[in-house]
Amino acid sequence: MNNFQYSRANDVADVIRLLAADPGAKLIAGGTNLIDLMKENVERPSRLIDISRLPLRNVEETPDQGLRIGALVPNSDLAYHPLIEQRYPLLASAILAGASAQLRNMASVGGNLMQRTRCAYFYDTTTPCNKREPGSGCSAIDGLNRNHAILGASNSCIATNPSDMSVALAALGALVHIAGPTGERTIALTDFHRIPGDKPHVDTNLSTGEIITAIGLPPRGFARNYSYLKIRDRLSYAFALVSVAAALELEGNAISEARLALGGVAHKPWRRLEAEAALRGQAATPDHFGRAADLLLEGAVAGSHNGFKLELARRAVVRTLMQAASGTPQSQAHKKIA
Amino acid sequence: MNGYVGTPTSRVDGRAKVTGAAKYAGEFAADGLLHGFIVDATVPRGRITRLDTSDALKVKGVVDVLTHTHRVALADKDEAWKDEVAPEKGSPFRPLYDDRVKFNGQPIALVIAEDWETAKFAATRVRVEYEQEAFATDLETERGTSAKVDQPHKPRGDAAAALAGAAVRHEADYVLPTEHHNPMELYATTAVWDGSGSLTVYDKTQGVQNVHKYLCGVFDMKPEDIRVVSPYVGGAFGSGLRPQHQVVLATLAALALKRSVRVVLTRQQMYGLGYRPMTIERVALGAKSDGTLDAVTHEAIAVTSRYEDFSRNDTGWAEQLYKSPNSRLSHKLVHLDVATPCDMRAPGAATGVCALECAMDELAVALKLDPIELRLKCYSDRDQSEDLPFSSKQLRECYARGAEAFGWARRNPAPRAMRDGKDLVGWGMATGVWEALQMPVAVRIVLTANGHAEVSCAASDIGTGTYTIMAQVAADALGLPIGNIDVKLADSTLPQAPVEGGSWMAASSAHAVLGAAEDIRQELARLAKAIPDSPLGGLNASEMVLVDGTISKAGDKSRAVAIADAMRHGKLERIEKQKLNQFAEDKSHARNTHSAVFAEVKVDEELGVIRVTRVVSAVAAGRILNTKTGRSQIMGSVVWGIGMALHEETVMDHRFGRIMNANIGEYHIPVNADIHDIDVIFVDEPDDRINKLGVKGLGEIGIVGVPAAIANAVYHATGKRVRHFPITLDKLLG
Known part of the structure; x- marks a missing residue:
């Protein structure tokens, strides 16, 4: 770990001022990922700006019947918040599928969006990694890539985004509220994370000097027909090989609205509107779900060790949509994949 | 003698442990204690051409940086470095001895500072350059370079001819990956300088007198000038049998600086210690059509380092378990640019018996015999390697009691025939065996x-x-x-x-x-x-x-x-x-513990997800001194066996010769959610020959057989035979 300066910010304006004054600064809230990366010398911030005391811990209803979630709400608090449990259970479920109880207690919502890939080469400073050291090469492309991306990857990087929460947020059409030196702005969560292209060191479209202040949820919560299914190498405390967030609105057995996002397969939560459009007006059947899966996975490319993900993702999509359609969402507490 | 022995007595040290009163090696205080942080090599093989510590030494709070060119004297003869568990053949690793790099993660410098954080930070300021050399770390690509190890097992009969003529034959390679112990407690040493040249060394170890003798040899010290203490150990599983790097480095620093020094490894550095070596186990079984064995051959090819020949008994276990007139066993080593492997719970047996018991299951399928029936047909009442009877062997009773508790009689023998809703259900079993040493x-x-x-x-x-x-x-x-x-x-x-x-x-x-x-x-x-x-x-x-x-x-x-x-x-x-x-020498009987392990898996075939929903382990290990701690031992072993079957694997990138999952986030062991019912049965096994109390020991037997029982259950559920462990879902989907 490097030595660093420490500043405590009292409000958002403070943060923006401190960020502007020190281009090497990083924000710290729960620190569950940043501290690990600092211990490994992957992140070497000149300054940590402690934002944990900022007044961004509320979950509020918005005039349009949506929600505004402060960036510092701990993951656990959000998952067990009555409004989330009742109206956005997909989000609650996805959060509880991630990490461990201890980590969820520490981790903030904004920090969850900012967490970095768990690619082993990114973590090991002795190996080439374009994300850590631009231009040094990607060790994963010809290396150990069993858990790497099959969608949206590039010749520079095949890392995946590790977040579960983001996958549900993508499916729910969440917004990211951002404050920065030029004022406030709001972008769709699906536009927040990037695909790697030739700049894999840039994870998100958050600009220098900006801070996430809140997450916005639109009114539609899909509380009746949803499921979050996470497939991994053990039943808890492991990153997704493939995860699926699925949400439906049904009229009888006909789908009137569908949402579908994949985790563990790309540099960002993977959502494709064509796949959802293909479901609208269709009956909730495995065949239709399979077709949606094919559309969602269009363009997927297997690496040397992750070819299994293509078929696994397809099957997981169908299963998750079936769970959603039947109103029997995947439990994150039972010792069983339903 | 009646009273406490044989009862479920609670741990006498339990209260001290749960209240934190029990002190571990890294927790002992000393006046003016310094903290060391190890710098590791980042290449698997070569020579250190430059080791520049000047920047590190400039860091405020840094006291010294020890290296192979800047240290007190270390013994120059291998004898001094050979602890009581060291392999017979080879030259043990010597930390900070010279400029040679023998494995990735090798300690090459020790930064010593007034506090741990400063030492860790300054360690990043040590500049190292290497002259790298060609290296090899991949057992599978290097298996052709293997060399045979002398083993006590003599060939019996003509196994090759018997195999060729066998009515039913099964032959396959089983691959068991490298595994690390991952004890909860990190390796740590606090070397306390008493001011007059003698040291009290608090060390995490499985043998204080082994460490004591080793330190006396390595540092040429009088026995009375060094005392090694290790009152509590937070798990070791074999990794603490040999003295580890940190005890040498902490002692080295204390002697060099004449101050008390503590060195604690990081979790990542724990992967630079010993490990269960990857093995490729080739097992061939030849049977008559009635299910009796005619031939057993078992060849293990295992990893060792370039500087020591570490090997254990992977292949000898059929000699105790299954009667066969013809047998040929061999163990081969491939020397790679890695650290020397070491013992890990049931070394040799955990891997070798896994292969043997999977092969027996495959043979039972080929013979259309129930797996227990096959094992009873081949049951050996003698240890065939020495042609000796057993001091006691209640393995038949293990099969019977285990099968009854498990409900084995209700098993439909056909693969893919049992279901629970959408899940495929598989029931598998395997035998376990270990030695009863004293x-x-x-x-x-x-x-x-x-x-x-x-x-x-x-x-x-x-x-x-x-x-x-x-x-x-x-x-x-x-x-x-x-x-x-x-x-x-x-x-x-x-x-x-x-x-x-x-x-x-x-x-x-x-x-x-x-x-x-x-x-x-x-x-x-x-x-x-x-x-x-x-x-x-x-x-x-x-x-x-x-x-x-x-x-x-x-x-x-x-x-x-x-x-x-x-x-x-x-x-x-x-x-x-x-x-x-001293136990009287008695070569008239073989002494072993045995077990029969039964496992139920439920497999979501579409997604490849496997759950081990039940395990019954019936153990015959003589008299059980404490049925509570004994049961805990077996339960812990079963959990580990589930990990061996489904989760555990140290993953190396052979282009870099580097372990890529050196942490317990990515090195997967089972979590609570993966563990369901575990039933432990201790089978009565009176043994008045082995020793007065009839005690055999339980440390290893519980893990042996578990991975094979699960692999066999996965086959029974799915009809797919996965021989490359761990059985991850991609292998079922593929």
């Missing part, structure tokens, strides 16, 4: 007139329950309540003990306690008889027993003298007896 151990008992006894020995308790069983045995032997027994362990100045390993410590330490207690009894008998008008007058010592704080006539409590009275009359405040217990 070693010389000495114990000292000091009995005081108030009826309290201190029992002391250099043995370690690595979490297995040694404190507790020694207290139980002592309480029974001395006729005292267990609360009056104080057990002191793991100090090199205490009576002799070997490393705690190989499942030998329970039997060895228990009988050492009995030996010393017997001398106490004799002394008390003498004192009691000397009392005027003694109620024990006219009796021989052999007719007296220690019971309820008295020495009394066996079977007649009315003729008794309180221990306190006997000692008061003898004008003794304390009786101290120390005795070395």
Whole structure:
């Protein structure tokens, strides 16, 4: 770990001022990922700006019947918040599928969006990694890539985004509220994370000097027909090989609205509107779900060790949509994949 | 002897552990304590051409940086570096000895600072350059370079011819990956400098006297100038049998700086220690059509380092389990640019028996026989390698009791035939076997007139329950309540003990306690008889027993003298007896523990997700000294076996010769959510030949057979045979 300066910010304006004054600064809230990366010398911030005391811990209803979630709400608090449990259970479920109880207690919502890939080469400073050291090469492309991306990857990087929460947020059409030196702005969560292209060191479209202040949820919560299914190498405390967030609105057995996002397969939560459009007006059947899966996975490319993900993702999509359609969402507490 | 032995007595050290009163090696304080942080090599092979510590030394708070060119003298002969567990062949690794890099993650410098954070930070300021050399770390690509190891097993008959002529044959490679122990406690040493040249070394180890002798040799110190203490160990599983890097480095620093120094490894650095070596196990079985075996061949090809030949008995276990007139066994090593492997719970057997038991399952399928029936047809009442009977072998009873508890009779033998809703259900079983070893151990008992006894020995308790069983045995032997027994362990100045390993410590330490207690009894008998008008007058010592704080006539409590009275009359405040217990050599019988393991898996075939929903382990291991700690041992082993079957694998990128999952986030072991019902059955196994108490030991047997039972259950569920462990879902989907 490097030595660093420490500043405590009292409000958002403070943060923006401190960020502007020190281009090497990083924000710290729960620190569950940043501290690990600092211990490994992957992140070497000149300054940590402690934002944990900022007044961004509320979950509020918005005039349009949506929600505004402060960036510092701990993951656990959000998952067990009555409004989330009742109206956005997909989000609650996805959060509880991630990490461990201890980590969820520490981790903030904004920090969850900012967490970095768990690619082993990114973590090991002795190996080439374009994300850590631009231009040094990607060790994963010809290396150990069993858990790497099959969608949206590039010749520079095949890392995946590790977040579960983001996958549900993508499916729910969440917004990211951002404050920065030029004022406030709001972008769709699906536009927040990037695909790697030739700049894999840039994870998100958050600009220098900006801070996430809140997450916005639109009114539609899909509380009746949803499921979050996470497939991994053990039943808890492991990153997704493939995860699926699925949400439906049904009229009888006909789908009137569908949402579908994949985790563990790309540099960002993977959502494709064509796949959802293909479901609208269709009956909730495995065949239709399979077709949606094919559309969602269009363009997927297997690496040397992750070819299994293509078929696994397809099957997981169908299963998750079936769970959603039947109103029997995947439990994150039972010792069983339903 | 009745009382505590054989009961579910709670751990005598339990309260100290859960309240934090129990101190571990990295927790001992010392005045002016310095902290060391290790710099590791980042290449697998080569020479250090430049090791520039100047920037590190400029960091405020840094006291020194030790390297191979800047250190106190270290022994230059291999003999000094060979600890009691070192492989016979080879030249043990010497930390900071010279400019050679032998494995990735090798310690090459120690930064010492006033606090740990400063040392860790300054370690990033040490500049290292290497002259790299060509290297190889991949067993599968290098298997052609293997060299045969001498093994005690002699070929019997003509296995090749018998195989060629067998009515039914099964032959396959089973691949078991490298695994790391990952004990919860990190390796740590606090070397306390006493100001006059001698050291007290608090070390995480499975053998304080092994470390003591090693440090005396490595640093050319007098035995009385160094004391090694390790009262509690937070798991080791074999990784602490040999002295590890940190004890050399902490001692080196303390001697160099004449100050107390602590060195704690990081979790990542723990992957630079020993490990269970990857093996490719080739098993061939030839059977007659009636299911009796005609030939067994088992060849293991295992990883070792370039500098030491580490090997264990992977291939010999069929000799004890299955009758076959023809047998050929061989063990080969591939020398790679990696650290030397080491023992890990049931070394050799955990991997070798896994391969054998998967192969037996495949043979049963080929023969259309029930897996238990096949094993009973091949059941061996003799250890065929030495042609000896067993001191005891209740394996048939393990099969019967385990099968009954599991409900094996309800198994539909056809693969893919059993279901639970959408899930495929598989039932598999396997046999486990381990050795029942015993070693010389000495114990000292000091009995005081108030009826309290201190029992002391250099043995370690690595979490297995040694404190507790020694207290139980002592309480029974001395006729005292267990609360009056104080057990002191793991100090090199205490009576002799070997490393705690190989499942030998329970039997060895228990009988050492009995030996010393017997001398106490004799002394008390003498004192009691000397009392005027003694109620024990006219009796021989052999007719007296220690019971309820008295020495009394066996079977007649009315003729008794309180221990306190006997000692008061003898004008003794304390009786101290120390005795070395040596087990009489007896080559007339083989000594083994056995188990039958039954596993149920439920497989979501579409997604490849496997759950181990039930495990029944029926164990025959002689007398169980403590059914509570014993059960815990077996349950922990079963959990580990589930990990071996489904999760555990140290992953190396062979382009870099570097472990890529050196942390417990990415090195997967089972979590609670992966563990369902585990049922442990101890089968009665009286054994009056092996030792007085009939104790065999439980440390290893619980894991042996578990991965094979699960792999066999996965086959039964799915019809897919995965021979490359761990059985991850991609292998089922593929």
